[in-house]
Amino acid sequence: MAHPYLLQTSRLKRPPVETALFDFFKVGPGPSSSHTIGPMKAGADFAQRCASLPDSVLARVADVHVTLLGSLSATGLGHGTDVAVLAGLLGNAPESCPPTVLPDLKADRASRHAMRIGDRELSVGLDDIEFGPLRHDAPYSNTLRMALRDADGKSLFDMEYYSVGGGFIQWKGYTAPERGKPAHPYGTMRELSARLRETGLTLHELILENETAITGMGRPAIYERLDAIMDAMYDSVRRGLAAGGKLPGTLGVWRKAGGLLERSKTHTMPIGKGMGLLNAYSFAVAEENAAGGVIVTAPTCGAAGVMPALLYAMRNDLNVGERALREGLLASAAVGMLAKHNAGIAGAEVGCQGEVGVASAMAAAMLAHARGYAADVVENAAEIALEHHLGLTCDPVGGYVQIPCIERNAMGAVKAGNAVLLATSEEDCQHLVSLDAAIMAMGEIGREMNVKFKETSGGGLAVSMVEC
Numbered sequence: 001m002a003h004p005y006l007l008q009t010s011r012l013k014r015p016p017v018e019t020a021l022f023d024f025f026k027v028g029p030g031p032s033s034s035h036t037i038g039p040m041k042a043g044a045d046f047a048q049r050c051a052s053l054p055d056s057v058l059a060r061v062a063d064v065h066v067t068l069l070g071s072l073s074a075t076g077l078g079h080g081t082d083v084a085v086l087a088g089l090l091g092n093a094p095e096s097c098p099p100t101v102l103p104d105l106k107a108d109r110a111s112r113h114a115m116r117i118g119d120r121e122l123s124v125g126l127d128d129i130e131f132g133p134l135r136h137d138a139p140y141s142n143t144l145r146m147a148l149r150d151a152d153g154k155s156l157f158d159m160e161y162y163s164v165g166g167g168f169i170q171w172k173g174y175t176a177p178e179r180g181k182p183a184h185p186y187g188t189m190r191e192l193s194a195r196l197r198e199t200g201l202t203l204h205e206l207i208l209e210n211e212t213a214i215t216g217m218g219r220p221a222i223y224e225r226l227d228a229i230m231d232a233m234y235d236s237v238r239r240g241l242a243a244g245g246k247l248p249g250t251l252g253v254w255r256k257a258g259g260l261l262e263r264s265k266t267h268t269m270p271i272g273k274g275m276g277l278l279n280a281y282s283f284a285v286a287e288e289n290a291a292g293g294v295i296v297t298a299p300t301c302g303a304a305g306v307m308p309a310l311l312y313a314m315r316n317d318l319n320v321g322e323r324a325l326r327e328g329l330l331a332s333a334a335v336g337m338l339a340k341h342n343a344g345i346a347g348a349e350v351g352c353q354g355e356v357g358v359a360s361a362m363a364a365a366m367l368a369h370a371r372g373y374a375a376d377v378v379e380n381a382a383e384i385a386l387e388h389h390l391g392l393t394c395d396p397v398g399g400y401v402q403i404p405c406i407e408r409n410a411m412g413a414v415k416a417g418n419a420v421l422l423a424t425s426e427e428d429c430q431h432l433v434s435l436d437a438a439i440m441a442m443g444e445i446g447r448e449m450n451v452k453f454k455e456t457s458g459g460g461l462a463v464s465m466v467e468c
């Protein structure tokens, strides 16, 4: 007889996950996928659309005006959202934006820049970007409105963009681009497990086959891009470990990763050494992210330290081979994409449970899969990691992705390790909570969570810490 508490999620019917791997893992500048990468993409998309407007319209353009709404307005200054939009309007894309662009734009807030629209140039600056109301009527909290205006301030062309988390953007009237359909459709973990049983594929093989069916990419191209993603993660760890000094912003937060690494060498108990290394690696990336350095969204910038910490430790301290690392990364993507599909991964939508919580679940899945555990153990590891982040709020102090974000990445990484330990210590069938149930709970909690705990810096730590 089925367990009575399994009923609700066993009835869950969802459309299939159709997210492509490299839409999910994106290389770009921090500190926030929804507040930096997404807005930069929106700015670049707007600039591109403007370029194809008829000459008769372009001849009347006087200025561009951008309004940031919701959480983008509440914490946009600390997250550098206005600077990211400007960088996008000037033609920069997150994956190729030179590292000096954002700091340079930020350093001189009053300067004007030439935005190219076809063969014309329009003067733009941070003054053209307005921090609008927190509450608004658009369907997503993270909303940007952009308009090309004439000399009377009348809109000649406008767009409403939504930064929906993890660097993904949509816009009013958005329809998903036509792509291939997954070879093995699944909308829940339960369905994914069924596909695995039916096909006899391993989890990473199924994800690879779906990726090829969705994007048309062959294995060599997928492996090449996966390796580039892993290299970007390793680089972010190394850069963060080598860096020192204070992070940008008014909080005066010191970088600690290098010191944590040194102290981890002096721990005499293995658990202290292991946790010390994970702390150092995750701090390194989270600090790089806070400084606007290049990181990988996994699933977001704010939570970008968790996955690289585990990956770096697996490669350098646990001697996990390259192939197993790649396969682990694919398994982690399955968990992250399910969370995005069925609940959300943006702090502004579901709180930090969707960022560090999901990153921790992904990291647990990666470690368990890379170590050769069966899919049900991988699921349990991910579930345990996510379950114990449920309810976690997003309340960044001063709107910077620093407190509590940097330490929280370390906590997420350590919890991922413990989740694998718990999942791999259980007897078969003893685990009662499914990953679907945890994701479903995360979605419900996110919907019910007060807006002041969803990346608006209006509650929690953000208001209990006051300037002295």
Ligand code: SF4
Binding pocket: 302, 303, 346, 347, 351, 352, 353, 355, 356, 393, 394, 395, 396, 401, 402, 404, 405, 408, 455
């Ligand atoms: S508290 Fe969590 S969700 Fe919010 S900005 Fe920091 S890392 Fe992101």
